[in-house]
Amino acid sequence: MRRFTSAFRAFPLVFLALVLTLPVLAVFAAWLPWGSGDADAGAILREMASTVLPGYVWTTVWLGLMVAVGAAVVGTAAAATVTLFDFPGRRTLEWVLLLPLAMPAYVTAYAYTDFLQFSGPLQVWLRETYGLEGRLLPEVRSLGGAVWVFVFSLYPYIYLLARTALGERAAHLMEAARLLGAPLSRRIAAVALPLARPAVAAGVALVLMETLADFGVVSYFGIQTFTTGIYKAWLSMDNRIAAAQLATFLLVLVVLLLQLEIRAQRRMRFVTNGAGRASSAEAQPLQLRGWRSVAAWLVCVLPVLMGFVAPVLFMLRPLAADWSVLPWSRFLEWALNSVRLGGITAVLAVVIALALAFAVRRRPDAVTRGVVQLVSLGYAVPGAVIVVGLLLPVGWLQAAAPDWGLASLITATAVGIVWAYLVRFSAVALQSVQSGYARIPVSLDDSARMLGTGSWALMSRVHWPLLKRSTAAAALLVFVDVMKELPATMVLRPFNSDTLAVVAYQLARDERLGEAALPSLALVAVGLVPVIMLSRTLRSRSR
Template sequence: MQNLARIRRQCLLLVIAFALVLPVVTVFSAWLPGIGNDADAFAIVREMFATVLPGYLQTTIALGLMVAVGAALVGTVCAAVVTLFDFRGRKTFEWLLLLPLAMPAYVTAYAYTDFLQFSGPLQSGLRASFGLEGRLLPEIRSLGGAVLVFVVALYPYVYLLARTALSERAAHLMEAARLLGAPMGRRIRTVALPMARPAVVAGVALVVMETLADFGVVSYFGIQTFTTGIYKAWLSMENRTAAAQLATMLLVLVLVVLQLELRAQRRMRFVTSGVGRASSAEAQPQKLTGMRSALAWLLCGLPVLLGFVAPVLFMLRPLAADWSVIPFDRFLQWAGNSIRFGAITAVLAVAIALLAAFSARRSRDWFTRALVALISLGYAVPGAVIVVGLLLPVGWVQQWAPQWGFPAWITATAAGIVWAYLVRFTAIALQSLQSGYTRIPNSLDESARMLGTSSLGLLTRVHWPLLRRSAFTAALLVFVDVMKELPATMVLRPFNSDTLAVVAYQLARDERLGEAALPSLALVLVGLVPVVLLIRTIRTGKR
């Protein structure tokens, strides 16, 4: 009976893994002869190689490198300040520095554009006050502006991991170096930073993956990257195969960065070994007063100001000036669509993740581990690649068997967009549930087995009561990510099913930034929920 139940679980996992990996496999199949490619597609790609593709590659790499350096610098400095030094307000800054995680990068881009553009209030006020003419500030819609937006929106990834590394892994060595007479500068250079380097690299890899996957910022700023090139090949040139071939190039870049992140995580685990909490608890941060305390405030306060406070204030300004521009009746419809897609995806993602985590616990064979790994693969795949991977076979089916109903329920119903969400966000739910399973001792499974409990009974009567909190957290994280997701939603949403993210992008693109303020702020408010949960987790872990 147990073998039969295991086989059933593996068969179900195989079907789910196939559905979640299909978009990635489909994208790569665009290069296979006789399946995806055609003469027009190769002609377009050859023309792109000769004209715009080198620019796509150069801009994408330059953007990724500059954002990586900026996020590494800001995140590491903030982590070092709040971990290694003690000053008034330090504990408040520990959680304030996480607030930019609630701001989608494209919302930050809209806010800064509205305030800093040529016709914005800042430049208009300066011209009126000092009698000046022309442009007074650099154009925000540029590569430099995009780097600024990404750095202030994404540095918390580096900050969070670097802060953990400095507080739990380097603190006892810092204390030992202090007792040996090493000054603070040398302790930071030779002890703290080398110990935190794997965590910083892992955080930077996450930042770069988010940057490469972005569509809202680069499209709104008119920056030609691989992501915008994919949509241009699909929508403007109307060649899905060329778009798929461009998507494979972007996916290769993402996989390279993902491999760097995995290597950094392995180094983090190596560094962690042998580091005890008792020893780290003995290390005390150095007290700062006077100008040094003011400098610490500046270093920690500036990222919070640029990444959260200023964008929120910029968005509130047009709302406070004229509430009549806000279509509240339509806002409720947009919010309802976002909530509906988010709730459906969250429930399905948690169900799939629960099955995968339970199967991995019950069956530790290589086949089950491989299926679980495939299910968790999608989070590293950009939304643009998933869209192409889902729509490419739709075009094939329309050519080969137009009488089938397969394409219709992908492009005209919620099924297609929920499928895309599940490909990308099931990994989030799986990680949360696997973390919950680590807190359930295996002795409970053995006791239930000795009492004759079936696999279903073990899951529903033993595991589920202990996993409810983890499942709720997983559902909440998936729900929030679905609410903020833009590339897949723009293409796959059914007719008359605009979401808050799509509407905010469309209104901002049409220069109706005052109307885009309310849906953008709603996304920020939703994004605060997981940040609050993260802050509570950090505070609980300190007690």
């Protein structure tokens, strides 16, 4: 009887895990005999393997390697500069370096293209001023242009983790090395960088996952990566099995990167454990003067300039030049669609996160922990994989029961797109809620249980008042992520319900970059909210 009761209690959690992991399971099921019954899928994969697939792999590998190296150099240099040295403006630059997090990578791509392309204002001005002809700057829509965009859009992931790792012990240990007579270059190479290595590895894994999951930049620049190959197999070749089988390769690579990130996070916790605040506070950052101060300032300012200030200025130019060309009449409709989808998903994600976190708090058994780990994997799954994995089982069920109308329920309403959002972003809400629970002493639960408090009363009267801030932060983070999400939104959105992200992409693809500036800037403004919250949190912790 006890086993039956335990299984009955675990059923809702297991069912929730299946719902949120169904797209991933469906992608792998495409290789099973009953799932890969489409004879054309094998022929398409063989044809792609002999023609375009090696190019997809080669381009994806080169893109990932160059972005990883570039973001690691930029992020680590900025983190080391603001942590180990003191110079004018350091306190301001500590949070200013986070601003590129508010810029979706595809928005940065539109901005640079509008300003630097052959018909852009910079090349036109150079030709008119100096009497030159032809192309004067390298082509923006290229692999190098994509690397530039990704490096200056994603380096804050590495900057944040490296700054945290260095702030724990680096200043104290570098001071000890200085007293032992080590020069500055050796202190950085032998003390600071080894301390930051696990954090940099974790940040690089996150950067690579974001790069592999991207669709907006590579599609707009015409770069043939694995993600674009998945969409071509699905939309151009009209074969869902081939798309799903391609998606498995991308998913396996993302899982490997996720394991790398988890291992690096564990090593980072091991490195930072044991360092007290007092010992770190005793060793102050090294004061820089003269040209060294200028160099440190440039190291921190250039990433912000390239990743945030310049793209924003490029997008403000068409707004200032001619307001009449901007799509003001439909902007409110697009914004409302984005807000509606973001609000619905944020509420549902927070409810799921609260239920899972409370279940782990009350009964941290193997089933509950397994469900939480499965849900936490969703954020690492690329949007292209989620789209394919969501529509694939729907196609199977539609073929088996055509009268049920499941396909129209998923694609013609907001059910499918909200489902995809929950698969990817429930992990964001769960992480925030779990961090809130970590600050609630277990003794409160024991006291409430001794007073005869039930589960619902414990949640509503004890936990909820202490979780309001964490819950609000979780809802905000999910809301902003949904507003910026592009791949799943573009495929699964209901008819005539475009969002700001989709409209910005479509206008840029149609070379209407001036009109794309308005929805793009709106996305940046929304993205600034969590960045400001994060910067305030980091500043309060550093005091």
